[in-house]
Amino acid sequence: MTTRLAAGMREQMIKHAYACHPEESCGLLAGPSDGDVQLVFPTTNILRSSTNYTIDPREHLSAIREADAAEMEIIGVFHSHPHTVGYPSVTDVSLAPDPTWVYLVVGMENYESPSVRGFRIRDGEITEEVLEFEESIT
Amino acid sequence: MTTINLPTIMRQHTGGAKKITASGRTVGEVFSAVGHDYPKLGEQLTSPEGGLPVFVNVFLDDEDIRYLDGLDTPVDERSDITILPAVAGG
Numbered sequence: 099m100t101t102r103l104a105a106g107m108r109e110q111m112i113k114h115a116y117a118c119h120p121e122e123s124c125g126l127l128a129g130p131s132d133g134d135v136q137l138v139f140p141t142t143n144i145l146r147s148s149t150n151y152t153i154d155p156r157e158h159l160s161a162i163r164e165a166d167a168a169e170m171e172i173i174g175v176f177h178s179h180p181h182t183v184g185y186p187s188v189t190d191v192s193l194a195p196d197p198t199w200v201y202l203v204v205g206m207e208n209y210e211s212p213s214v215r216g217f218r219i220r221d222g223e224i225t226e227e228v229l230e231f232e233e234s235i236t
Numbered sequence: 237m238t239t240i241n242l243p244t245i246m247r248q249h250t251g252g253a254k255k256i257t258a259s260g261r262t263v264g265e266v267f268s269a270v271g272h273d274y275p276k277l278g279e280q281l282t283s284p285e286g287g288l289p290v291f292v293n294v295f296l297d298d299e300d301i302r303y304l305d306g307l308d309t310p311v312d313e314r315s316d317i318t319i320l321p322a323v324a325g326g
């Protein structure tokens with residue numbers, strides 16, 4: 099499958115990953131259900147850890163309300179791997195909260211040029227999602 | 237009736253409904269009523285020990301019930317409960 103995002107969102111997620119480094123950064127993605135990502139919500143990693151993240155539930159609530167007001171849903175999550183490749187870890191797979199979500203990982207194994215990759219995680223199976231970053235999405 | 241807002245992952249148990257309503261004097265009583273109407277959903281709102289499951293966050297209006305009285309937190313007709321999955325990874 100393919101998920102489309104605005105080009106600026108890639109920069110936004112990378113910027114958040116740098117700001118939180120060496121801790122893991124995280125955030126939520128919203129859009130029409132089964133649609134493209136239209137809103138990015140950088141959030142606080144309440145674990146303040148370089149190996150794990152948990153999104154601040156209070157910020158999750160705010161994101162849901164904002165998405166709701168725009169008639170959107172939370173459709174995914176992004177987080178960074180401060181020192182390793184952008185591929186879901188065993189923990190990412192075991193804790194994946196929703197099989198309909200898209201899971202984006204900012205891999206910072208090469209600190210100077212982070213990668214952003216997308217995945218679906220269903221029943222413990224990881225499949226790579228094609229991410230299309232576009233100048234403008236409708 | 238108290239309104240309960242459900243995350244996408246739990247709507248499979250309510251025929252796709254995003255919001256449901258249920259009666260009770262506390263969050264726990266509301267959840268029992270939810271379990272009566274939607275047994276599968278009720279199971280997801282209760283841990284085997286009887287408390288709130290670790291990977292579920294429950295807000296009463298703007299407050300996390302873990303910082304109130306948990307499942308004993310009183311609710312009224314105008315209360316708005318939002319259930320969120322914990323979003324975590326490594």
Ligand SMILES: [Zn+2]
Nearest residue numbers: 187190325326
């Ligand atoms: Zn991870």
